[in-house]
Amino acid sequence: MATTTARRSRFYNLEFIIGASLTAIICFGVLFSEVLFPGGATKVDLAARLTAPFTNWTHPFGTDPLGRDVLARVLAGGKVSLLVGVVSVIGAVLLGVVLGLVAGYYRGFWDMLLMRFADIQLALPFILLAMTFVAIVGPSLTNTIILLIVSEWVKYARLVRGQVLTLREREFVLSARAIGVTNWRIIFQHLLPNLLGPVIVLMTLNVANNILLESSLTFLGLGIDPSTPSWGGMLADGRTYLQTAWWVSVFPGLAILLTVLGLNLLGDWLRDSLDPSGRSSRP
């Protein structure tokens, strides 16, 4: 029995196809940047500094203030950025969602404790957390990711907890409990799918956010070597060139945008595939 109208399913698939191919292309470009532009991302050429884009073939996207090829750097920069952006978001989501579920479902003492930790975490400005963190463990890519997870899980935890508070009073949860379904199964089989929508949205958008945060870490001295390109770093470096050489910061920004667009399309597709009621409801 076809529960999906033709138009709906076409759109639904198109979304997936575009999202998946965009993500695939970006990942491909990033992974093979070294093959496509050997050494291009770090080769300083002061004679060719700040070449405008689309003016010659050797530097289609122009060059940065040190004469490095912007395209090559954008591709190479994806390595750090995607790694940091994606891994930290996944980590934060896993941590936040689980804690949020537990806090909201069991309530009581653990809820109180977790939410007060959330308060503490939220009241700690990111800079401060970053500074102390680096003072204690020192800067590295792994630490950057850990730091981002530590400072971002709260969002998901609170978001999830809020929803669990209403969901747990819903009849279908009660009915699962009446059957004897274990708490863990209720949490993961019934609550989780019903609250994942906002989490997915936030998650895909937060990838961009964390890519940018990575750059502010560099600014704080928690980051990685500035000669290792990253999108956020390029945006930050291009800040003073906005009026004279827009391409230095616009292209990495676009790279982030396309990545997030791809993830977003995938996220929406995922959300839709989790939401059966949406499927037959499209005119």
Add this chain to the structure above:
Amino acid sequence: MATYLFKRILQAIFVVIVITLFVSYAVRLTGDPAVMMFAGGGGSMSEADLERVRAALGTDKPFYLQYFEFLKGLVTFDLGRSFAGGAPVSGLIAAAAPSTLKLAFVSMLVSIVMSIPLGIWAAVSRGKAADQMIRIFSLVGVSFPNFWLATMLVLLFSIALGLLPPSGMGSFESYIMPTLTMGIILTATNVRLVRTAMLETLQSQYVMVARAKGLSESKVLYKHALRNCAIPLITYFGLQFGGMLGGLVVIEKVFSWPGLGTLAFDAVNARDYPVLQAVITVLALLIVAVNLIVDIAYGLVDPRIRLE
């Protein structure tokens, strides 16, 4: 209600103590305010000089004494004086907090006013042009950092068009760009969040019943559907508001806005402990308050949720 509030106040005290303890201890790991005083100019800086300044600042005492001093100050409402410049900390906070709060409030308002209608619009026109446009807008909003967007706005409105002052806090016009920048960034996420949340409730039977009553589409959407998906939205707005209080540093810097963010940032840079501790305390209290409001709002929005 009263017992609940009382419990939350006790918890707030816990939060403030933990956070200030952490902050006070942590900042002391990463630098010496005495040295920072000498930085900037080419003064010679002997160990004796440093000792002298440390004694004057009180940072030569053991940590626990310094911390108790601070706690005592909190209780007696005497937050001490800034290491940098010696101004009373309470004065600095009193001057900075309102500017940040104003900025945060207005930005939040801008974002809510923009994101709810846009998000709902996207949800009802799911997959159509409007939805896609809103999606692109939202992606631009998250893909470019706040300083980038801010600079773009400045270039457009202040330099190309000459309409708005590029920075500073004062007249009505001076609020437009900072709040717009923050508003765009917040809206970018919110709009998508509203959209998803709406998609879920739009399917419910009670939305259909509301329609069957003949309610206007806007009543159906804004009253019946929105309220039912308000929980994640309220949560996130609360998070954003809290996050903004501590995270406005960049916007405050770009627009030379004299707020808590700048105060905290400068205090960190100068290792100005009294100011930093005070700012963090204020932030913690604000955030505890925001989260309390959010928790209470849950119960108001959805009567099935009980406060505990």
Add this chain to the structure above:
Amino acid sequence: MTTQTPLLSVEDLTVAFGENRVVENLSFTVEAGQTVAVVGESGSGKSMTSLSIMRLTDNLGAHFKSGKIMFEGRDLAQATQKEMRSIRGNEIAMIFQEPMTSLNPVFTVGDQISEAILLHENVSRAVAEDKVRQLLEMVRLPDAANLMKRYPHQLSGGMRQRAMIAMALACRPKLLIADEPTTALDVTIQAQILTIMRDLQRELGMGMIFITHDMGVVAEMADHVVVMWKGRKVEEGPVREIFANPQHPYTRTLLSAVPRLGSMKGERLPKRRPLTVLEDGQPKVVGEERVQDTVRTDEPLLSVEDMLVRFDIRKNFFGKVTHRLSAVSKVSFDVYPGETLALVGESGSGKSTIGRTIQQLQRAQSGVIRVRGKSFADMSSAELFKMRQEVQYIFQDPFASLDPRKTVGFSIAEPIHTHGLIGDRKQVTKRVHELLERVGLPSAVASRYPHEFSGGQRQRICIARALASNPKLIIADEALSALDVSIQAQIINLFMDLQADLGLSYLFISHDLAVVEQMSHRVAVLYLGQIMEMGSRQQIFEQTSHPYTKRLLSAVPIADPAFDRAEIRIEGEIPNPVRRVGDEPAILGHDEISPGHFVARGA
């Protein structure tokens, strides 16, 4: 009746989800002042037809393949949503089938009703609220002024349904579509509500489409009957003709399946009856008749002692409760293995609360609940877990009790997985399919989601789910209310067969006294949270002692249009279960007037 153009005429309407036609080439008319009853098989497209008239199908993703819906000279099938908005609520109002999910959980009842009034009538808020109060009193909701401020989840199923009715009647529409409006109501209130509807119809010349499974109600209310089967209209005609001389085999099957109150007179025990089914286009009687002598009275399976449940209704600022609602006051009863105990009583009298409390979904203030002699308090967690397998609860609202994001197959398999009843995946699937077929659904629907079903189909899914865990006791809260009589008969037989084969017990909560009479060994009559009368079915139905029971029995609609009964009007004060703290209702004692027959004292 009249010769002028009909109020509503549906012509050749076909409604489809994608390629799946759920209503096909349907035509019928409704005149002003006329009541058209739509009866038919569960899932035959009755609700879809009514949603189509309201043009609410658009939002469900259904579309019209053909047809016109003429209302006052306009074709609603072509109308824009904007035009529809001025018609909905105001000219055509609808009572939705599932009151539980139809009320917005986050607004007060009063708010939701007054909204319609404020929208369509030019009155102030205060006037609207006053009107709401009157409406709520009219549908006999207690404590109307305060009830307005309560939220749907604090009301019982029947109370919600009455709120829905009040909402639909609020604006005095020209056409009222009532989709199973009285399923959750006890017969006395049902009779009252039907009277109100008829009054209103007379007064306003209102046309009415009345969808119901209760043939008694059809007989009492309808002028004209449309019979639907598998998405099509199979027969149509004036009510007397349909009852007297049904033409289509389906109609005949349906009518022969109608349970009649009093048909079991003289029987000591419930009886399984043969089933009328449609076979090769002809109704046919299958199955044997069997006396249901299954009760083993050695040790009660479930015993409830002095259960007391009170809800805090109002608190002051310091969290001190000022008003409480006594939902269940010191109720005691036993259910023996192989026994069916029916719980009947007024809507809002605490039936569901009793069920939920037994299932531990609700905390009782006091009282002991024992399963096989062991109280919950003494059970280890393993025993509690086992108990959850053995005691199953079928929720009054099937839609809400199914996870919207899980296929019904998943939901049915869940108890099996939870209790590890069957290890093998394939076997589980087989079992799920078998269960679906036993409740009269094709096994293919296992992969569909709850929102894709009709009300009656969802109810059967919940039944299948309850059966999945091989329970010993099923608490069935209005589990048959949304089923057409032929399916209902089928399920009743299923229940009774299981009882005979496996010794299942049922705590059967129902408003349908004819079914109760047929099915149950013993009956408890509940009123305002207390048992008024309890005894064997024969004692209750033939030696009725308590005035409330008598009133209840006399209000049962008779499935015969020729039967003319005086209109029932219950006047006077509506008893209010909400009391100040300290002013709790008196607990009535019971007299045992004959062995096993208890009657409350001094009511």
Add this chain to the structure above:
Amino acid sequence: EGTVTVSVPQDPASWDPIDTFLVAWAAVATNIYDGLTYRGPDMEIVPGLAESWEELDDGKRIRFKLRQNVKFHNGEEFNAEAVKFTFDRLLGDEGAKGPQRSNYTSIESVEIIDPFTVDFKLNAPDPVLLTKLAGYGAMIVPPKYVQEQGEAFNLNPVGTGAFKFVSYNPKVDIKLEANPDYWGGAPKISELNYRFISEPSTAVAELQAGRIDIVVPPTIPIAMIPVIEGASNLEVVSVPGPTVDALRFNTRDGITTDLKVRQAIIMSVDRATIVEAILAGQASEIVSFQSALSFGHDPELQGLPYDPEGAKKLLAEAGIPQGAPLQIDIRSNDASMNEVAQVIVSYLQAVGLNPTIKPYETSTLISDIIPQGKTGAMFQQKWGGWTFDYDNTAYAMYHTGEQWNPYGNDPELDRLLESQRPLTDRNEREKVLKEIGKYVADQALELPLYNTNAIYGVSKRVKNFVAAPDNRLKLNEITVE
């Protein structure tokens, strides 16, 4: 007549002369206070509140003749009392709490000879004292007022300067108005406002929008110079300033303990190209760690040439393998240094080293990493050298035990540094300072980079603008349209 608005990058938070070392303070306070001496944009020490002075007792006593008929903004009279009060305060308990005191410890006491004559009695001759008296902690404050106000003086400064304090908004602005009775003649503008704008692009945007007339260094980033130059109503005015940058070597651990390696590193970096390309010519190469304006600067001193081949040879001699790692610590918020460091990395890669850059939050770097000797092989040192005297820099950088010198302990260098301090003969002292410069260059203790210009962005409506190398802009002579 008219109002001039100036942007300064930082709010010093206190206007009391003894509290701070910030250049931003001096940029503003030069207009509020006067010292006994004054050093203008031409770097000459000229009379300020002292009309003349003479050295007595072999330089261990300086006698100042004070200017008469000078009044503080609050009406208090300027006289010898005020001078004595100022220095007693600086060197007493009050001054002990602040950093400024350490600059003036050569003063033993101030003695009043008559109401307008004071003697400064010194512990030892201090050749830089007159320069120091032109700035910072030596600004003369009104005794009565300061005593009355106590801590409140921080926020309500009163001096004898060309402009009077009007209002101060922490982190926002400070407003001054012309002092018509100024002893040096009434200023030509009536109001002078300073806004604290830390973000360079914001300051430039304000300048572009015409809401700011002068942007004080070190705000304007090199990258934005073309923007200002491109605007018809703005101009860039730049002069060589006191600020110098170098990457200093860790001479205690790692490969940079080897002189040859240090020399090789210096030889691999083409500083001329860096200055031209990255710094847009707004800097000049240096050989020793001081600007050309500095006393002790030796124009004859030749540094190591740019010679990558020679560098490779030296590295080979030192036995350094290809791809030897090398860590360069820099300040993370220094945009120019970020770029320069990356260029340096590519130069060092060209000679076979494998450097990495480690950015540090500035405060951490200067208050922890450097003093504690926790740096990598090379670390950024930026130095303001406001006295324009090599001693001020060299002593702090190279003398054993100094905070800024975590690694060096060279008795020879210590001897040289100590020997010049008591010399009152300028020529002789200059000779020693040059010798120190040469010694440091020979030892290759640092990779000297450049001396950056003080870059001002100025609106063309401001006339008579003279850029001050040390940011201490005195604005009594400018006019506006």
